[in-house]
Every structure is written in C-alpha cells, then in structure tokens.
Amino acid sequence: MVRYILRRLLQVIPVFLGTTLLVYYMVFALPGDPISALFGDRQPPQSVIDTLRSQYHLDQPFWVQYGIFLQNLFTFNLGNDFTGQPIAATLARVFPVTAMLAVEALIIQAVFGVAFGVFAGLRRGSWFDSTVLVASLVVIAVPTFVLGFVFQLVFGVQLGWAKPTVGANADWGNLLLPAVVLGLVSFAYVLRLTRASVSESMNADYVRTATAKGLSRPRVVLAHILRNSLIPVVTYLGANLGGLMGGAIVTEGIFNVPGVGNKLYQAVLRSEGPTIVSIVSVLVLVFVVANLIVDLLYAWLDPRIRYDQ
Amino acid sequence: MKEKAMTTPEIRIDEADTTGVRPLLEIRDLAITFKTGSGEVQAVRNAHLTILPGETVAIVGESGSGKSTTALAAIGLLPTNGKVSAGQILLDGEDIAHASERRMIELRGNTIGMVPQDPMSNLNPVWKIGYQVRETLRANGKPSGPADVAKVLSEAGLPDAHRRANQYPHEFSGGMRQRALIAIGLSCQPRLLIADEPTSALDVTVQRQILDHLETMTSELGTSVLLITHDLGLAAERADKVVVMYRGQVVEAGPSLELLQDPQHPYTKRLVESAPSLASRRIQAAKEQGVEAADLLAPATEVQANDHILQIQDLRKVYKLRQGLGKSTDFAAVDGVSFNVKRGTTTAIVGESGSGKSTVAKMVLQLEKPTDGKILFDGVDTSLLRSADLFKFRRRVQPIFQDPYGSLDPMYNIYRTIEEPLRVHKIGNTASREKKVRELLDQVALPQSTMQRYPNELSGGQRQRIAIARALALDPEVIICDEAVSALDVLVQAQVLNLLADLQSNLGLTYLFITHDLAVVRQIADHVCVMEQGQLVETGSTDDVFDSPQQDYTKALLNAIPGARLMLPPEVA
Numbered sequence: 001m002v003r004y005i006l007r008r009l010l011q012v013i014p015v016f017l018g019t020t021l022l023v024y025y026m027v028f029a030l031p032g033d034p035i036s037a038l039f040g041d042r043q044p045p046q047s048v049i050d051t052l053r054s055q056y057h058l059d060q061p062f063w064v065q066y067g068i069f070l071q072n073l074f075t076f077n078l079g080n081d082f083t084g085q086p087i088a089a090t091l092a093r094v095f096p097v098t099a100m101l102a103v104e105a106l107i108i109q110a111v112f113g114v115a116f117g118v119f120a121g122l123r124r125g126s127w128f129d130s131t132v133l134v135a136s137l138v139v140i141a142v143p144t145f146v147l148g149f150v151f152q153l154v155f156g157v158q159l160g161w162a163k164p165t166v167g168a169n170a171d172w173g174n175l176l177l178p179a180v181v182l183g184l185v186s187f188a189y190v191l192r193l194t195r196a197s198v199s200e201s202m203n204a205d206y207v208r209t210a211t212a213k214g215l216s217r218p219r220v221v222l223a224h225i226l227r228n229s230l231i232p233v234v235t236y237l238g239a240n241l242g243g244l245m246g247g248a249i250v251t252e253g254i255f256n257v258p259g260v261g262n263k264l265y266q267a268v269l270r271s272e273g274p275t276i277v278s279i280v281s282v283l284v285l286v287f288v289v290a291n292l293i294v295d296l297l298y299a300w301l302d303p304r305i306r307y308d309q
Numbered sequence: 310m311k312e313k314a315m316t317t318p319e320i321r322i323d324e325a326d327t328t329g330v331r332p333l334l335e336i337r338d339l340a341i342t343f344k345t346g347s348g349e350v351q352a353v354r355n356a357h358l359t360i361l362p363g364e365t366v367a368i369v370g371e372s373g374s375g376k377s378t379t380a381l382a383a384i385g386l387l388p389t390n391g392k393v394s395a396g397q398i399l400l401d402g403e404d405i406a407h408a409s410e411r412r413m414i415e416l417r418g419n420t421i422g423m424v425p426q427d428p429m430s431n432l433n434p435v436w437k438i439g440y441q442v443r444e445t446l447r448a449n450g451k452p453s454g455p456a457d458v459a460k461v462l463s464e465a466g467l468p469d470a471h472r473r474a475n476q477y478p479h480e481f482s483g484g485m486r487q488r489a490l491i492a493i494g495l496s497c498q499p500r501l502l503i504a505d506e507p508t509s510a511l512d513v514t515v516q517r518q519i520l521d522h523l524e525t526m527t528s529e530l531g532t533s534v535l536l537i538t539h540d541l542g543l544a545a546e547r548a549d550k551v552v553v554m555y556r557g558q559v560v561e562a563g564p565s566l567e568l569l570q571d572p573q574h575p576y577t578k579r580l581v582e583s584a585p586s587l588a589s590r591r592i593q594a595a596k597e598q599g600v601e602a603a604d605l606l607a608p609a610t611e612v613q614a615n616d617h618i619l620q621i622q623d624l625r626k627v628y629k630l631r632q633g634l635g636k637s638t639d640f641a642a643v644d645g646v647s648f649n650v651k652r653g654t655t656t657a658i659v660g661e662s663g664s665g666k667s668t669v670a671k672m673v674l675q676l677e678k679p680t681d682g683k684i685l686f687d688g689v690d691t692s693l694l695r696s697a698d699l700f701k702f703r704r705r706v707q708p709i710f711q712d713p714y715g716s717l718d719p720m721y722n723i724y725r726t727i728e729e730p731l732r733v734h735k736i737g738n739t740a741s742r743e744k745k746v747r748e749l750l751d752q753v754a755l756p757q758s759t760m761q762r763y764p765n766e767l768s769g770g771q772r773q774r775i776a777i778a779r780a781l782a783l784d785p786e787v788i789i790c791d792e793a794v795s796a797l798d799v800l801v802q803a804q805v806l807n808l809l810a811d812l813q814s815n816l817g818l819t820y821l822f823i824t825h826d827l828a829v830v831r832q833i834a835d836h837v838c839v840m841e842q843g844q845l846v847e848t849g850s851t852d853d854v855f856d857s858p859q860q861d862y863t864k865a866l867l868n869a870i871p872g873a874r875l876m877l878p879p880e881v882a
Contacts, residue, residue, distance in 0.1 A: 205430040208386055212425070213445040213493060214418025217410070223444065224433050302435055303477045 005292065012288045016281065023280045024066050027273040056082070056274075069274060073281070081267070081275045090263060091278060097170045098252070098259035102244035104175055105183030110237055113187045117194025117233075118226060124199045133195075136188035148181045148254040165256040178255040182248055186240050193236055197229035204228070231301050238294025242287035331402065333533045334360040334383060334501055338396035339406070341378055341387065352378045352391065353557045360501065360533045365524075367536040367548035367565070369580070371798035375557040376537050377426075380503045382406070383535065384421050385413035400501070418449040422499035422532075424523075426506040428486035432478040438462070438489050439474025442496060449497040465492035466522045483662075484515040491523055498530055505537040512661035512825055517869035520547060539798060541580050542828075543871030545569045553577050583803035617685075618787060618819050619650035619673065624682035626668050642668045644843035645682070650836075652786075655813065655820040657830040657851070659866065660840035669840075670791050670823045674708055675699060686787075704734055707780035709773070711792035716776055717764040723750075723775055724760040730782045749778040753808060770801035777808065781816075791823045806833055828870050831855055839863050 053059045057068050072079055078087035120129040139147070155177055156164030162177040201207060202225055210224045249261035256262075260279060267275040299305045336358040343350045353375040360366045368376040381387050383398055385408065398406040405416065417423075425431040432441060439458045446453035446461070455474070462470035465488045478486055487507065494502055507523065508516035524547065527534050538544050544551050545565040552562040553576065561574040572578045626643040643665040650656045658666040671677040673684055675691060684691045686702065694702055710716040717726055727746045731737060737745065747757050753774040764772055773793065780788055790809070794802045810833065812818055822834055830837055830851065837854045839847040839862065847860045858864045 205425060205427060206433040209423070209425050209431045209490070209493070210433065210444075212384055212386060212417055212423040213448060214414055214416075214497070215444060215448045216414055219444070219448065223436070227435055228433065303437075304434055304479045 005296075008288075008292050008295070012285070015288060016284055019284045020069075020277050020281055021066065024069060024273060024277050025062065027271060027276050028062050028065065030271050065273070069277060073278075078278050079274055081272050082270060087275055087278050090275065091282060094258060094260050094263045094279075095282060097175075097257060098245055098248060098261065100170065100172065101175050101179055101182060101248060101252070101257060101259055102241060104172065104179035105186075105244050106237065106241055108179060108183040109187040109190050109240075113190025114194050114230070114233060117191040118198050118221070118229070120191070121195040121198025121229070122202065122221065122225075124195075129195070132191065136191050139184050139188040144181065144185060145250050145254065147184060148178075148251055151177060151181050152254060166258070167256055168258065170257060170259075175257065178248075178251050178257055181254075182244060182251045186236075186244075190233060190236065194229060194233050197232055198225055201225050201228045227301065231298065234297050234301060235294055238290050238297070241290040242283070245283055245286050330361050332359045332399075333362045333364075333401060334358070334535070335399040336379065336383070336396070337399065339379065339382065339393065339398065340395035341375070341382055341391055342394045343388070344390045344392075351394075351557060353382075356396070356554070356557075356559050357562070358535075358552055358559070360535060362500070362533055363528075363531045364550070365527070365534040365536060365548045366550045366552060367538055367544035368552045368554055369538055369541050369544045370554035371539055371800060373556075374554040376554045377505055379554070380505055380535055380537050383501075384417060384423055384503055385410075386423075418445055418497045418499065420500055422494040422497065422502045424487075424491050424494040424502065424504040424507045426509060428483050428490055428511070431490055432481075432486055434478050437475055437477055438481065442474065442489070442493055445493050445496050451497055461492045461496045462489065464526065465489065465495065466518075467492065483511055484519065487511060487515075487519055488522075491519070491526075495526055495530070495532070499532060501533045501535065502527060503535045503537070506539070507536075509539070513827065513869035513871075514661060514865050516871070520871075540871055541569070541799070546871050553580065579800060583800050616651055617649040618652040618687055619821065620683075620685035620688075621646060621648050621650075621669070621673070622683040622685065623647050624669065624672060624684065625680045626665070626672060626677065627680040641843050643672070643679075646838075646840070646843075646845045647682075648836075648838050648845065648848055650787075650819060650821060652819055653813070653817045654835040655822055655833055656836045656838065657822040657824060657834035658838045658840055659824055659827055659830055661825060661866075663842070664840040665843040666823050666825075666840050667791055670708075670789050670821065673821065674706060674789055675702065700734075704783045705785050706787045706789065707783060707785040709776050709780050709788060709790045709793040711795055714764070714769070714772065714796075717772055719764050722761060722763050723767075726764075726775060727760075727779045727782055730779060734783060736783070745782065746778075749781055752781065752812065753778045768801075769797055770805060773797060773801075773805055774808065777805075777812070781812070784816075785818070787819045787821065789821045789823070792825070793822070794829060795824065795826060802829070809833065827855075827866055839866065 050059075057065050060068070076088075078091070080086050081090065116132055120132045123129055152164050155161045163174055166174045166178065204224075207220060207224050210220045215223075245260065248257070248259060249265050251257070252259045252261035253265065260283070264276065264279050267279065336356055339353055339356040339358075340351065341353040343352050356375070356379050358366065358368070358379070368379060370376040378387070378391065382391075382393055383400075383405075385405065387393070393406045396406065397404045400416070400420070405413070408416075432438070439455070439462075442458045442461055443453045446457060451457070455471070458474050459470040462474060467473050467485060467488050473481075473485075478489075481489065491507070494504075504523065508519050511519065520543075523534075526532075534548075536544065536548055541551075545568070548565050550563065551565045551568050553560050553568070553574065555574075555576045561568060561572065561577045568577065569581060572581050624643055624646045625641060628640045628642055630638050630640050646665075646669060648656070658669060660666045668677065672679050675694070679692070686706065691702065721729070724743075724746055727749055728742050731742045731745060736742070746760060750757050750759055755771060755774050755778070759767070759771070759775075764775070767775065773796075776793075793809075794805050797805060806829065809820065813820060820833070822830070824830060834851045837847075837849060837851050838845055839854070839860065841862045847854060847858065847863045854863060855867065858867055
C-alpha cells in the first residue's frame with residue numbers, strides 16, 4: 001500500500017510539469033502587453049516600462065521565463081505579482097477561503113445528496129422519490145449564476161437570513177449561502193447517482209440473504225445496501241472536490257468571496273503569468289491528492305480492489 | 310403398487326397427517342400473485358405442502374414452476390411486487406402468510422434459516438466472511454465472539470476457520486462460499502432450513518460433499534429441510550418426500566422412491582423419463598439410425614475420408630500468471646492432452662471447472678493458440694492455416710456455447726442471426742439465403758415465423774435451437790458444444806439433446822461435447838475424455854468409462870451424479 005501511494009505521488013511530477021508548462025505557455029501567448037495594461041490610459045516613460053519588463057523577466061524568451069519560474073518555485077520563492085504583492089502571501093490568503101467554501105459545499109452535497117438519494121432509492125416510485133427527482137432535474141437545468149443571483153436576492157436581501165456578499169470577513173457562517181449555491185448542482189448529481197446505486201443494490205442477492213439471516217431493516221440498509229452503493233458516489237465526490245476548488249469563479253464572483261476563483265479571474269484579466277501558474281500549480285496538487293484519496297477510499301470500501309499486486 | 314395407483318387420484322396427498330405428529334410447516338391452498346406491467350400474474354395456485362419436524366421435503370420443478378416463490382413466501386421474502394393472495398402458511402400452527410415484518414425478523418435466522426442458490430452473488434463482497442456470520446449470530450441474540458464464529462464455520466466444513474473468517478468472499482472458491490452460506494443458514498440452529506438449489510452452481514463432486522455435509526448437520530440438529538431443486542434425481546436421493554410443481558401448481562407429492570418408481574401425473578412421468586441423472590443409456594433412436602447409416606456408407610466413406618476428423622496431439626496451453634513487477638509464474642491450463650475424434654461420432658470432454666476442458670475447445674476452434682502440440686483437422690495441421698484457409702476452416706467447424714442469452718446478439722432478429730454466417734461467407738443470394746434459413750428453422754423444429762422475432766422474445770430452449778441453427782447454417786462437419794445444454798431445464802435439455810442426436814444421424818455431424826455433467830455425457834456421447842487439472846486422466850467408450858471407471862477421479866465424478874445410486878424399474882429408465 002505504501003509503495004502504491006509513493007508511486008502515485010511520483011506521478012505528480014510529470015503531471016505538474018506538463019500542466020504548468022501548458023498554462024505558462026497559454027499566458028505567454030495571450031495578446032496584449034501586461035505592463036502597458038497596468039498603466040491604463042497614461043503612457044509611462046519607456047525606461048519605466050523597460051525596468052518593469054526586466055524585473056518580471058518579460059524581455060526574456062519563453063523558455064527562460066518558464067525556467068526562472070520553476071527555479072523560483074523550487075526555492076519556495078514565488079516572487080511578486082504586478083502590484084508588488086508577494087504571490088506566496090496571496091496564495092496563503094485566498095486558498096484557505098476557497099478551501100473552506102469547497103469543504104462546506106462538499107459536506108452539503110455529500111450529506112444531503114446521499115441521504116436524499118438513499119431515501120429516494122429505497123422508496124422508488126413513491127411521491128418523495130418523484131418530487132426529489134423532478135427537483136434535482138430543475139437544479140441541474142438552471143445555470144449556477146441564475147441560482148446564485150436568485151439565492152442572493154431571496155435569502156440575502158429579501159429574507160435577510162444571510163449576508164448577500166461575503167467580502168473580507170469570510171468564515172463558515174458567511175460562506176454558507178455561497179456554499180449551498182456551489183454545492184447544489186453536484187448535490188443533484190450525487191442524489192441521482194446514490195438513488196440509482198441504492199435501488200440497484202437493493203435487489204442484490206446478498207441483500208435478500210442478509211434479510212433472511214434475520215437482520216433488522218436499518219441494519220440491512222446500513223451494512224449491506226449503503227456501503228455497496230457508496231462506491232460510485234465516493235468516486236464522483238472526490239473528483240468533484242478539485243472542481244469545487246477551481247470552478248468556484250462564478251459563485252465567488254456573485255457573492256464577492258475573496259477566494260481562488262476571484263483571484264485567478266483577476267490574474268487572467270491582467271495576464272499575470274506567475275500568479276496564474278502558481279494558483280494552477282496548487283490546484284493541480286489538490287486534484288492529484290483528491291484523486292489519490294478517492295482511490296484509497298475505493299479500496300477501503302471495496303476489498304476486491306487491491307493496488308499492491 | 311399397481312393397486313395403489315388405481316385407488317389414488319392423480320394427486321397423492323401426504324399420509325403424514327395420520328401419524329399424529331404436528332407438522333412444523335404446513336402450506337395450505339397457497340396462492341401467490343405478482344403485480345406486473347400487464348396486470349396480475351398468478352405465480353402459485355393451490356399449493357399444498359407438509360413438513361414434519363426433522364423431515365426433508367423437496368420441491369421439484371423447472372424454472373418458472375413456482376417452487377422458489379413458494380419457498381420465499383415461507384420466509385417472507387417475496388419480491389415487493391408479489392403477495393400471498395390466498396391460503397395459509399402455518400409454522401408450528403401459527404399462520405405467517407401475512408405476519409408483520411417485525412414478526413418475520415424474529416423468525417428469520419432463528420426459526421427459519423435459508424441457504425440461497427448462487428454462492429457467487431449471495432455473500433456481500435465488501436464484508437469479511439466472519440463479519441457476515443457474526444452479524445447473523447448477533448441479530449438473533451446468540452454469542453458472537455470470534456470463537457463462536459469460527460465454530461460455526463468449521464462445523465460447516467471450512468478448514469482453518471479462524472483464518473478464513475478474516476477473508477473476503479472473493480478469496481473463497483465457489484464450494485467454500487457455499488459452505489459459508491450453509492454456516493450462516495444453520496448458525497442459529499433454525500428448526501426449518503430452506504435450501505434453494507443450494508448446489509446447482511457447483512461441480513458435481515463438490516455438490517456431493519456439500520449435500521452430504523448438509524445432510525449430516527441437519528440430521529444432527531434435527532432440522533427440517535425444504536429443498537428446492539430442478540433435479541429430480543437429487544431430490545429423490547436427498548429427500549424423504551418429493552413435491553412436484555408445474556406451472557404454479559403442485560401436481561404430485563409423495564415419498565421419494567415411490568414417486569420416482571410410479572409417477573402418476575403426466576408431467577412427473579416426463580420428468581422422470583428425461584431426468585439426465587436417471588437415464589442410463591445413450592439416446593437410442595439416433596444411435597441405431599446412425600449405425601445403420603454408417604453400415605451402408607461404410608465402404609464409400611472409409612476410402613475417401615480420414616477416419617479421424619480431429620486429432621489432438623500432446624496439446625499444451627500455458628498461461629502466464631502475473632505476480633506484479635514483471636514477475637510471473639506459468640500455469641498449464643492444458644497439459645499434454647492427446648485424443649482423436651472419429652467422424653460422425655460424439656466425443657465428450659468432462660471435468661470440473663478449471664480442468665482445462667473449455668481451453669481445449671477454444672484451441673480446437675482456433676480462438677486460442679496452443680503453446681505446444683498439434684491439432685489436426687481432417688489430417689491438416691491447423692497451426693499452419695493462414696487467414697484464407699482459416700476462414701474456410703471456420704466454415705467446417707462451428708461452436709454452440711453455453712449461454713443462449715449471451716451468445717445471440719439482442720439487436721439482431723433471428724433471421725439476421727442465422728443468415729449472418731451465410732452472408733459473411735458469401736454463400737448464395739438473398740433469396741437462397743432466406744430459403745436456407747427457413748430450412749434450418751425446420752430442422753431445429755421452430756416455426757418459420759420465428760425469423761422475425763428477437764432473442765428476448767424466445768425461451769432459453771428456443772434460443773439454444775437458434776444457436777444450433779446458426780451453427781448448422783454453413784453445413785459444418787464438426788460442432789463443438791461448450792456446455793451447450795447446461796443452462797437448460799431438464800425437459801428442454803432432453804429435447805435439445807434429442808435434436809442434436811437426430812441432426813447427427815441425418816447430417817453425419819461430429820460433436821465435441823464439453824460438459825461438467827456426466828449424466829448428459831451418458832446420454833449423448835460415444836467416447837469420453839475425463840480431464841483433471843489440465844491432464845487427460847481417462848479415455849474410453851462411454852459404456853466402458855461408466856461401467857468400469859479406472860481412475861479414482863472418474864469414480865468420484867460418477868458417484869457424485871445425484872440419483873446415480875437409485876434403482877429404478879427398467880421401464881422407467
């Protein structure tokens with residue numbers, strides 16, 4: 001098992017190099033000059049432009065820029081962004097916020113998605129099942145930004161249950177509303193996946209055998225239906241964590257959450273190569289680790305899967 | 310016995326009630342209905358059944374006869390769309406046909422145990438065996454420590470139970486899983502054990518061991534057993550009484566031997582006649598015709614044809630088993646097998662699962678490459694065939710596989726299925742191909758209107774006929790039947806075997822029959838090759854092998870045929 005984990009972690013290296021190279025190149029290839037963009041309408045003296053360009057190595061060819069970036073990365077010196085802020089400090093500020101948001105969304109979709117899915121799957125065809133199915137379809141069909149604005153208006157402004165925007169003071173409570181919006185679409189998928197999985201394993205022979213052994217209904221459901229049904233759901237949830245970390249741009253924008261998505265969006269607008277690539281590097285790591293955890297969970301849930309052979 | 314037959318009506322009612330012992334389970338006038346998309350379907354009607362304490366009663370019938378449904382009703386495990394619509398299920402006098410779920414949970418495990426049919430799917434793959442035993446003990450208020458679990462498992466005949474309890478189902482063989490399921494079923498010493506085809510998924514020798522063990526355990530504990538089986542021979546051998554069900558009704562019931570020797574109902578008679586485990590002779594009609602035809606043709610054929618259409622010489626197949634990190638060990642699935650198949654005869658390869666018999670079939674069909682050795686077809690070494698010759702070879706050698714559900718393309722209608730080989734081999738035009746398909750359907754005794762239907766609209770026996778028709782489309786010389794009748798009910802099996810025998814005598818076909826079922830071998834084969842762990846341990850004519858087996862392994866296989874020891878009057882057998 002240890003060997004398997006090591007091997008998986010070693011795989012991070014090529015993945016990491018590949019993605020950063022790709023992203024760095026895409027930023028490099030963006031049209032427009034980031035330095036002149038910094039000054040807006042005013043035209044700075046050429047000497048200032050040249051100084052800034054050499055300070056950020058923008059006068060160097062692509063491979064040198066990328067090399068310098070890698071070198072800085074491995075010496076844990078991410079450098080400064082165009083506003084002079086150290087990138088490391090920015091990362092340290094935005095990632096905890098987004099992590100909080102993502103974890104909250106993940107918990108919401110896992111707990112409610114699985115619970116609703118199990119009940120719907122056990123009572124297939126009941127009114128509860130039908131209602132939940134239709135509702136989940138609506139959630140999937142409506143785009144996140146529509147849901148986001150509606151929730152902001154209804155719960156934030158009209159009912160006043162939550163702050164309409166998060167702003168600087170992001171904590172678990174303030175992030176709840178954006179987390180609900182962020183988690184809602186995946187919640188619907190988790191629900192449907194669980195429901196299908198539960199109603200399939202309900203008819204499995206071993207479930208009938210478990211009932212024939214004289215087990216109570218709750219035990220049959222928990223030990224024999226739920227655990228077996230969770231395997232595909234866990235895979236989905238794990239893959240989704242990465243998506244929640246990186247894909248919160250719309251939600252963070254609507255609720256003004258000072259997280260990764262917001263920062264990444266601004267960096268892209270300003271063509272800030274180092275900032276973009278730094279954020280993406282961390283996201284790559286998050287993805288890889290999340291997938292590793294999923295695979296380990298998978299083996300724990302289903303003992304037929306063994307990685308050591 | 311003659312007198313009795315005249316005085317009793319066609320349904321014999323158990324005489325057990327006259328003994329004064331209160332029955333443990335009594336099923337009276339039971340009717341079970343299923344709600345389906347097209348209304349209510351009555352699965353069981355007027356079922357009667359009595360089991361005395363300590364008695365073993367078998368319900369025999371083909372699939373769809375209602376035997377399993379009746380048994381499931383007794384433990385309250387009908388599928389959600391099924392319900393008991395009339396009658397009573399009396400357990401020790403208490404009617405449990407409509408008992409509450411709470412009451413049923415009390416009874417299950419403790420009073421009524423169950424051993425289900427398929428050991429592969431009835432253990433939850435994600436829990437250790439020990440856990441699955443322990444939760445049974447715990448749910449029924451029995452001591453459930455590691456020692457108790459190990460005791461239950463070792464009583465069911467699992468060696469090394471402490472270690473085994475810590476393993477998962479996928480680490481167990483089929484036989485061991487079935488022992489674990491028996492352990493679970495009997496762990497709380499129920500008074501009634503429902504055994505639903507407990508061994509039908511297992512090899513005959515394993516089947517015998519398991520049934521012997523089950524018998525010993527239940528007789529020690531004084532457990533009554535309700536045995537569900539499709540195999541009349543097995544039922545008669547294992548049960549005190551046999552109840553025959555047909556299309557949801559009990560058509561006959563009585564003491565096993567009596568029922569077997571003197572069946573009253575027409576269905577029971579057919580069942581007794583066609584039970585492969587009881588029939589002891591090669592299907593005669595075909596053989597006699599065949600001999601006659603061979604006599605007439607003998608001078609002509611012997612000159613022009615090589616007598617041995619298939620010659621297998623020292624065949625070996627070695628698989629590399631991966632053991633991680635580039636290491637691998639060799640596993641010889643087939644290890645030095647040689648035998649010849651005479652034109653126009655049937656040769657059977659028998660053995661348990663894993664004996665390599667199917668691998669031999671695949672190599673003969675050129676679906677697998679032999680590691681070593683030769684296969685001569687009509688005198689030509691098949692390993693030398695290049696693609697064009699191989700294409701021609703495939704025309705002459707056709708397979709019929711075990712699973713008629715899986716081997717027919719569900720998206721093709723029957724016409725396309727049978728016509729496809731003709732089209733692939735560019736034989737005839739559309740009109741002549743259609744004519745051929747019609748002829749083939751006639752040959753396998755299916756109406757020509759079947760052409761327009763799809764596999765899912767046909768029964769298992771009909772599908773296997775389609776598979777045979779497809780195999781015959783190219784007028785092959787050799788047909789390789791890989792467990793071709795194993796998935797069929799006995800009556801259907803008998804029909805298909807008769808069909809194959811007739812086709813053989815009419816068309817001069819050669820069959821290579823791969824099967825684990827010795828009873829089938831006796832009915833169809835002229836020669837038998839017995840395989841064990843990749844090696845041929847015994848060959849000979851069917852009569853020789855059955856009458857005087859030389860190897861212990863063959864003897865064990867023969868002994869394990871259920872009902873083999875039962876003596877039947879000659880007119881029945």
